[in-house]
Amino acid sequence: MKIAIQGIESSFHDMATRLLFPDTEIELIMCDTFEKVTECIENMSADFGVLAIENTIAGSILPNYNLIDASGLVIYDEVFLNIQMFIMALGGQTIYDIDEVHSHPVALLQCKDYLRKLPPQLKIIEGKDTASEAKKIKEGNLKGVAAIAGKQVAERFGLEILDSNIQNEKDNQTRFVLIGKEAIAPAENANKATLKFELSHSLGSLSNTLQMFTTFNINLTKIQSLPIVGKPWQYAFFVDVMFDDYQLFTEVTKVLKKAVSELKILGVYKHNVENTPSQLIQVLENGK
Template sequence: MINSVAIQGVKGSFHHIVSQQYFDANINVNEFLTFDEVVDSVLDKKSDAAIMAIENSIAGSILPNYALIDSQGLHIVGEHYLDIQHHLMALPNQRIEDIKEVHSHPMALLQCKAFLKNHPHIKLVEDRDTAEVAARIHKENIKNIAAIASKLASELFELDIIAESIQTIKHNETRFFIVKSKNSEIPTEDINKASIKFELDHKRGSLATILNVLSDCKLNLTKIQSLPKIETPWKYAFFVDITFETYSDYAKAKSIMEIMAQDFKVLGEYKNAKQ
């Protein structure tokens, strides 16, 4: 039973929106400004679960979050995809010509690069969280500074949207993991996706051999991400997402990979959100 969830950011952030969509509007939300604090909240049992952004369709994977989930022994119990619409917002009765600076998370600034380039008079300032900037502008009544955040943030903090959907690519989606400190209680028959991690020797064809195992066992590779091992230069861990129709096919592949790969680890078994 999940009664509380930890998020990076404040109410009005995209993590907050995911908490409402994945769970419901009544879930108790614990707000933190860093993912390290989010993870600690789960490990210290102050939150039942956490929501962590893991990749974006424009900006790519969020590698530090993969590393956090792995190193802290968290278990992925679900995933959620959110359509990300970035809006430029500020205190009422201001035009874009009045804006001198825009503050937002580096990822949001990156995703809105083309729009911002058309307004060279605006200084770009990296900040910790999209919605937290919106809250600060409202609380401190800051003029001539805009935030890039969600529509929910504009409503919560009474800001006017100066420009809608300013992200460079209009279909901008972020994938989020739902993580817990223990394995989920999802019934086997409902599991059709898994996230795994393994390491391989520097031998020709070693990765191809693992990929052949996935293919032979009727598994579909949906993502592969390499992450360098800091303590071992030029050695990499592979994070892989796979989907399957039957759990028995996955179980067969898993038993083979446990023998063939080094440090094989299941990060999570859950339901595919893209069905």
């Protein structure tokens, strides 16, 4: 099975993919950007994709909502990863031998307090992603250079960890979604959905819409407004909801379609804080 991710092997996206498919042989399609991930699914050079969608510190990755929406892709599943950062370098060095630290800008930001304590002459260099910077150190045999990345990256590329859990906030989780091209019937235990809708400018239209959910015991867990491109200062709303009764949920969305300008269901899936493997393969096989 071909899965498109942003980044390379041992990256956090790779980790998330393994959590979703622990027993499946995966060929990673490694992409430079999130946009290329959705392109790979659209042009079928990948079967599915795994995409970070929000983080407990940075919040929503808004462009990725737009990518899923614009490419007409579907969310099948979610998975959560505890992101811990490690600083790593070639063996036989200590933190005092390091002149340069490379990583993805977001990772550098998350480790700001740690980096501030290092000598001021140490250069902080923004790179493409966490794992690639570590790979470069190994392949180029670069002494005096460290990378900030996940523990698994040090293991994958044989680097030595100089310091552990160096990010400012010890609780740092990222939510990833599994996306693909074809709509499928949701799993039997599905209890969560991601919706997008647009509203007229009339006063109270958002609160009326949300009240519909409340009336039918559909719990809103998250809301983002994103600009509608081509309609300045008008917003589309992306919401995550949880429900007990899928039948009732579909009936409510049917009615809701009449009240909002556009309602799109981006995905119906199981709320998955336990990180249980995806049932997508079984669902697809049963459907055949």
